[in-house]
Amino acid sequence: xxxxxxxxxxxxxxxxxxxxxxxxxxxxxxxxxxxxxxxxxxxxxxxxxxxxxxxxxxxxxxxxxxxxxxxxxxxxxxxxxxxxxxxxxxxxxxxxxxxxxxxxxxxxxxxxxxxxxxxxxxxxxxxxxxxxxxxxxxxxxxxxxxxxxxxxxxxxxxxxxxxxxxxxxxxxxxxxxxxxxxxxxxxxxxxxxxxxxxxxxxxxxxxxxxxxxxxxxxxxxxxxxxxxxxxxxxxxxxxxxxxxxxxxxxxxxxxxxxxxxxxxxxxxxxxxxxxxxxxxxxxxxxxxxxxxxxxxxxxxxxxxxxxxxxxxxxxxxxxxxxxxxxxxxxxxxxxxxxxxxxxxxxxxxxxxxxxxxxxxxxxxxxxxxxxxxxxxxxxxxxxxxxxxxxxxxxxxxxxxxxxxxxxxx
Amino acid sequence: xxxxxxxxxxxxxxxxxxxxxxxxxxxxxxxxxxxxxxxxxxxxxxxxxxxxxxxxxxxxxxxxxxxxxxxxxxxxxxxxxxxxxxxxxxxxxxxxxxxxxxxxxxxxxxxxxxxxxxxxxxxxxxxxxxxxxxxxxxxxxxxxxxxxxxxxxxxxxxxxxxxxxxxxxxxxxxxxxxxxxxxxxxxxxxxxxxxxxxxxxxxxxxxxxxxxxxxxxxxxxxxxxxxxxxxxxxxxxxxxxxxxxxxxxxxxxxxxxxxxxxxxxxxxxxxxxxxxxxxxxxxxx
Amino acid sequence: xxxxxxxxxxxxxxxxxxxxxxxxxxxxxxxxxxxxxxxxxxxxxxxxxxxxxxxxxxxxxxxxxxxxxxxxxxxxxxxxxxxxxxxxxxxxxxxxxxxxxxxxxxxxxxxxxxxxxxxxxxxxxxxxxxxxxxxxxxxxxxxxxxxxxxxxxxxxxxxxxxxxxxxxxxxxxxxxxxxxxxxxxxxxxxxxxxxxxxxxxxxxxxxxxxxxxxxxxxxxxxxxxxxxxxxxxxxxxxxxxxxxxxxxxxxxxxxxxxxxxxxxxxxxxxxxxxxxxxxxxxxxxxxxxxxxxxxx
Numbered sequence: 001x002x003x004x005x006x007x008x009x010x011x012x013x014x015x016x017x018x019x020x021x022x023x024x025x026x027x028x029x030x031x032x033x034x035x036x037x038x039x040x041x042x043x044x045x046x047x048x049x050x051x052x053x054x055x056x057x058x059x060x061x062x063x064x065x066x067x068x069x070x071x072x073x074x075x076x077x078x079x080x081x082x083x084x085x086x087x088x089x090x091x092x093x094x095x096x097x098x099x100x101x102x103x104x105x106x107x108x109x110x111x112x113x114x115x116x117x118x119x120x121x122x123x124x125x126x127x128x129x130x131x132x133x134x135x136x137x138x139x140x141x142x143x144x145x146x147x148x149x150x151x152x153x154x155x156x157x158x159x160x161x162x163x164x165x166x167x168x169x170x171x172x173x174x175x176x177x178x179x180x181x182x183x184x185x186x187x188x189x190x191x192x193x194x195x196x197x198x199x200x201x202x203x204x205x206x207x208x209x210x211x212x213x214x215x216x217x218x219x220x221x222x223x224x225x226x227x228x229x230x231x232x233x234x235x236x237x238x239x240x241x242x243x244x245x246x247x248x249x250x251x252x253x254x255x256x257x258x259x260x261x262x263x264x265x266x267x268x269x270x271x272x273x274x275x276x277x278x279x280x281x282x283x284x285x286x287x288x289x290x291x292x293x294x295x296x297x298x299x300x301x302x303x304x305x306x307x308x309x310x311x312x313x314x315x316x317x318x319x320x321x322x323x324x325x326x327x328x329x330x331x332x333x334x335x336x337x338x339x340x341x342x343x344x345x346x347x348x349x350x351x352x353x354x355x356x357x358x359x360x361x362x363x364x365x366x367x368x369x370x371x372x373x374x375x376x377x378x379x380x381x382x383x384x385x386x387x388x389x390x391x392x393x394x395x396x397x398x399x400x401x402x403x404x405x406x407x408x409x
Numbered sequence: 410x411x412x413x414x415x416x417x418x419x420x421x422x423x424x425x426x427x428x429x430x431x432x433x434x435x436x437x438x439x440x441x442x443x444x445x446x447x448x449x450x451x452x453x454x455x456x457x458x459x460x461x462x463x464x465x466x467x468x469x470x471x472x473x474x475x476x477x478x479x480x481x482x483x484x485x486x487x488x489x490x491x492x493x494x495x496x497x498x499x500x501x502x503x504x505x506x507x508x509x510x511x512x513x514x515x516x517x518x519x520x521x522x523x524x525x526x527x528x529x530x531x532x533x534x535x536x537x538x539x540x541x542x543x544x545x546x547x548x549x550x551x552x553x554x555x556x557x558x559x560x561x562x563x564x565x566x567x568x569x570x571x572x573x574x575x576x577x578x579x580x581x582x583x584x585x586x587x588x589x590x591x592x593x594x595x596x597x598x599x600x601x602x603x604x605x606x607x608x609x610x611x612x613x614x615x616x617x618x619x620x621x622x623x624x625x626x627x628x629x630x631x632x633x634x635x636x637x638x639x640x641x642x643x644x645x646x647x648x649x650x651x652x653x654x655x656x657x658x659x660x661x662x663x664x665x666x667x668x669x670x671x672x673x674x675x676x677x678x679x680x681x682x683x684x685x686x687x688x689x690x691x692x693x694x
Numbered sequence: 695x696x697x698x699x700x701x702x703x704x705x706x707x708x709x710x711x712x713x714x715x716x717x718x719x720x721x722x723x724x725x726x727x728x729x730x731x732x733x734x735x736x737x738x739x740x741x742x743x744x745x746x747x748x749x750x751x752x753x754x755x756x757x758x759x760x761x762x763x764x765x766x767x768x769x770x771x772x773x774x775x776x777x778x779x780x781x782x783x784x785x786x787x788x789x790x791x792x793x794x795x796x797x798x799x800x801x802x803x804x805x806x807x808x809x810x811x812x813x814x815x816x817x818x819x820x821x822x823x824x825x826x827x828x829x830x831x832x833x834x835x836x837x838x839x840x841x842x843x844x845x846x847x848x849x850x851x852x853x854x855x856x857x858x859x860x861x862x863x864x865x866x867x868x869x870x871x872x873x874x875x876x877x878x879x880x881x882x883x884x885x886x887x888x889x890x891x892x893x894x895x896x897x898x899x900x901x902x903x904x905x906x907x908x909x910x911x912x913x914x915x916x917x918x919x920x921x922x923x924x925x926x927x928x929x930x931x932x933x934x935x936x937x938x939x940x941x942x943x944x945x946x947x948x949x950x951x952x953x954x955x956x957x958x959x960x961x962x963x964x965x966x967x968x969x970x971x972x973x974x975x976x977x978x979x980x981x982x983x984x985x986x987x988x989x990x
Contacts, residue, residue, distance in 0.1 A: 025719065025720065033659070037659070040663065041667070044590070044671060044672070231769075233771075237776070237789075239776050239778075275870065275871040275969065275973075276969055276970060279869070279969065281777055281846055281847035281849065281850060281965075282777025282850060283865045283866065283869060284776060284777055287861070289868070290864065290868065294584065297584050297676075301673075301674075305578045305581050305582045308581070309987060310577045310578030310582075310872075311875070311972055312871070312972045312973075312983070312987060312988075313868065313872075315987045315988075317984070317986040318983075319571075319981065319983035321986055411923075411926065414930075417924070417927055436931070439930050439934050440931065468982075470984075477979050480980045481982040483982060527902060527928065532905075533902035533903070533904070533905075534902065535897070535899070536895065536898040536928065538898065568982070570975070570981050571982060573874045573875075573880075574874070574981070576874065577872060577874045585860075585864065587863065587864065599886060599887075602890040603885075603886055603889040603893075603950050603953050603954075605893060606893045606946045606947075606949065607830070607889075607947060607950030607954075608826070609893075609943070609946060610822075610826070610944070610945075610947030610950060611822035611825065611826035611947050612823060613912070613915075613940075614822045614940075614943050615819040615820040615821065615823060616819050616820075616912050617912060617915045618915060619819075619820075622818060623818075624819065624912075625912065626912055628818050629819065630722075632813055632814055632819055632823075634707075634724075634729070635729035638708075638725060638727070638728035639722075639724075639726075640722055642721050643911060644720075644909045646721075647901050647904075648720055648901065650893045650894070651894060652897075653893065654891070654893040657890055682765075
């Protein structure tokens, strides 16, 4: 403040005098401001760190960067470790039973799916065992006896085995149709779907929970409460329906998505683009968009600018001309979600016939808060599936592939 | 010079110099120079000069229209790969660093010059303090936060429209920036400032130049008591003005610095609310 | 500071006057009396109705459970009718409540404006405060009334509720092609940030010259004294330009009004005039985006 000795006497009627009281008030304000800032900062940091405990994905690293470069896959073992889980192995009892079985049956008895999609070498029991203990056991977190009768591995005593077989067909079909055709830049590896990709180490996970009774604990991992996540009330008022009712907030597949089909040019709008003269009045479509987009944010743990050029969401290209591969891939993936929802989940058998329908698939199911699903695999040479013209489970509706968005030139 | 100015310049010349204040007590026309004025001038011209040169002559996206280039041109920050290192290769964002450096020095010198002038006029330092708040925003966004995140690329490009683009992307990068609590506080104070300004401007204009009708600030008091129940007074309103404006900027600093460092998803940030301990036992969870 | 309570012939004020000692030296300490009057009574009644209707709407969403109400208060939202309803009076549950609440809110604001107009005139002042408020009212009307009517859909107006407003700002911008590229939005932001700047400048200046009595602005306007002189010289020496005690308040009002009016125009021109502001910016050439990023 100005030194007192240089200060002229205040004119009559002056309200404020720079006396000690004024000075102490001002200093008090400044100190209060600093203290508040520190406390507020501390409060935010404390809350953020507390948040990191129960949020499913690993919180506050910057896997989302404005200038996306070189995403690494989180290893599945590491993914499990962060949940205090370990990779499941066949139990000692199962191994013993297998050894007996393998001695008696060096060639498989009724393996059909693996031989059809992967080749004749899967007529060997040992080969099948190797494949199953590498992918099935850790993938669903269960030892062999969960599906198999240990005295007769070929038998379909348990409903789990029937379900697993159907799911294996679904896995290969989805791989062949959708994953193998995903638009990607040069150098990006091609991953394989396996049990772990969806199941992530659990036989039953929330997607397979009766959708009329999802546990709040599982929903919490999805960030159901607060933020941009819509409630059923919101969905109802924005006219978003699934089978005529407002979907749960984690259900990105809705009536509109189920009905979308590519036109003659292979163009399809799974999510209504909302920025041209033909757009009808009302903010409902935008809301639907944003709710779905927020799901993608949470499912991949990326900011909006990972896929989008923030200036113009419709564009596949940034202002500088960089092609946004993630947006193109995301569009492709949404087509896959549609396929799963229309063709595959309705045909999957259930272990308990009294349980309700499977919940709709969504991005979280596989991505679990990472750009590359932790349960996806880079295959060995003899683990790459091939096209099969007569799958045992056929699609209910033939969904044409949309034309992929690719960089021009 | 203004009619009354001469005696104040006289008075100013008699204020003794201290530290860096009060050196070079020269006026160029109506502008005061001072040591800090020289610094501001030199670095200001240097930084602006480089900016205009880059935007008008070097920017790869420039058009034939200089006015359009002024609006759309930009200097790009260094790419993320270089981190915080300072490379002297023009294509790797050197000129961005140069202009940011010049600008920082210029703004700092501007603030010091305001202190200098306040000192000469024997008035309080609220104006440079307010400017200091805004200066702290610049430093926070262009220097502090990039250092915290380890990359110069986190700063914004130096361009009129491009920095808007950056701001839009920045918000979306953290999902939904409206849920950032410090952003909300900053916006409340920002809109509040516009509101307070509107009120104050209108109030004074409604009472000004009506002395012949016997209008004094007592009328203003009564008007506010009538419709609002409280009249903050002629000193109070200026305190409110100063603090609302300065605090809005300081809160905004916080909203920036916390994004990307501590919090990645402002939407999900609020999830803790539903699981707070005080809601236990009501059967919601 | 006058402490007398005064009455006019038939309009009444509250009798009690309180003093906040804590504020002594910082601001005026007197609180009250407040004036009711006819327009005040109408505004109060209308506002209470609006709040009541909104509370009912919220209450329904939480099953009228008070604890749940508190827990979810920040996210409770009263939505406008869906687009299929157009401009009709919608069923209460499907946006009718929103329509009623907005009607009463709008009436409240109109009554309030008339209230402050009559109070200003009754106290011998020019009605500048209500005129300034009208600019904000114009912005409100543009968002809640004029734009929805122009596009034939109440759905485009903001819902009531904290989360609802935040959703609306996000969605409105996304729908119309990113509001950052709306030139009226740019102008409005210039006004907003400029207002804050001018507020800081003016507040700081007066506080800095308090000892010279610069805060007695009405007197300083009639005859500028040492306080004003020093303030003017501060800015003249710093930036080569200074206002007067009168004109600074014109700058103030001007910037604040610009904020509201430009904002209102930005909202009004969205849709029928320009459905996508980003593409407009592309056509105007002001964005450095490459051609491929400007494809409609």
